[in-house]
Amino acid sequence: MLKLNAKKIRLHKYFFVVLLLLTACKTNVVVTESSDTPFSVEKLLILPVRDMSAVYGASESIRCPVCGSVVMTGEVAEGATEFMSDSLYSALKSKGDFELVSPGQARGILSKLLSGDAGTLSERALLVEAGQALNADAVLAGYIFRFRERIGTRYAAKSPASVAFDIHLIRVADGRVLWSGQFNETQKALSENFLHLETFLKRKASWVTAREMAQAGLEDILQSLSGFGVRNENP
Numbered sequence: 587m588l589k590l591n592a593k594k595i596r597l598h599k600y601f602f603v604v605l606l607l608l609t610a611c612k613t614n615v616v617v618t619e620s621s622d623t624p625f626s627v628e629k630l631l632i633l634p635v636r637d638m639s640a641v642y643g644a645s646e647s648i649r650c651p652v653c654g655s656v657v658m659t660g661e662v663a664e665g666a667t668e669f670m671s672d673s674l675y676s677a678l679k680s681k682g683d684f685e686l687v688s689p690g691q692a693r694g695i696l697s698k699l700l701s702g703d704a705g706t707l708s709e710r711a712l713l714v715e716a717g718q719a720l721n722a723d724a725v726l727a728g729y730i731f732r733f734r735e736r737i738g739t740r741y742a743a744k745s746p747a748s749v750a751f752d753i754h755l756i757r758v759a760d761g762r763v764l765w766s767g768q769f770n771e772t773q774k775a776l777s778e779n780f781l782h783l784e785t786f787l788k789r790k791a792s793w794v795t796a797r798e799m800a801q802a803g804l805e806d807i808l809q810s811l812s813g814f815g816v817r818n819e820n821p
Contacts, residue, residue, distance in 0.1 A: 625757060625764055627814045630684040631722035633692050633713065635670040635751070637662045638731050650729060651709035652754045653766050660732035660748060663796060670730060670751065673801060677808055678726075687720050695719045710761050717758035724764065724814070728753045735796045736773075743793035748772035749800045753807060755814060764814060767807035771799060 639659040642648045646659045671689040679686055695716050717725040730751045737745040755765040773793060
């Protein structure tokens, strides 16, 4: 009888642990902040994503130039900024919530501004100037702090992918930050982090590439951005 009760207790403990893991698991490591001020964006300028490791170097603790959050920089793989800029533009274009000005169109304006008096402006003031130059309601600015590729295969990685980036929506009229999204993850084995069980299963128990990680994080972040858009009825 005592043996039977002990077995039941062990089973109850097992199911309790499983239930705890399932209810506590996190789908991602995305944090978003929204302004309390109602505001709709029709024309949105998407700026080229910037590599902050190229500016400050790797393994440096720096502040985001827009929101001030502290992030550790790291290796940024070749082509990461172009990949993120293109992915950001494509994702928003498919949603159709905004009239978009592409990163390619913005590059010329930024170069012109930086070569003139605007080169001495603060980051946020420079973003506002770029938005004004292209008659945008708001500017979407992204910053990569880390974009380290996986070393190894999908099922045997010597070093996991690691990605950190911020995206900010800034109103051109007054430079106010309306919305911010942050992503910061270094993939870990399930044995090291049980709270990310759902993400582990979603990735089919495999080690993802930096691009796969960044793409998934970007999709999660942008879900909360749609509320600012005025759908363009005549694209």
